[in-house]
Amino acid sequence: MKVGIAYGLPQRQTWLTLEVPEGTTVGDAIARSGITGQFPDIDLEKQKVGIFGKLASLDAVLEEGDRVEIYRPIICDPKTVRKKNAGD
Secondary structure, eight states, X not given: OXXXXXXXXXXXXXXXXXXXXXXXXXXXXXXXXTHHHHOTTOOTTTSOEEETTEEEOTTOBOOTTXXXXXXXXXXXXXXXXXXXXXXX
């Protein structure tokens, strides 16, 4: 089955499509994709992952067409940014 792996930095975004067997987990798909070799800063012990925008665990089983997303840590509070921008 085909699944996608997505990860993005402000200056570079990556979308990989790969063929995986039935029963593949999120963690397995990330490992098979090789994306951690392209982005050595990915730390799956600390970063969250999701499927189509919903948080998922690394042991969640994927379905045909799923898009696995690796989320970067938030570096600023969105509420603070909104308040600052509203005051301008």
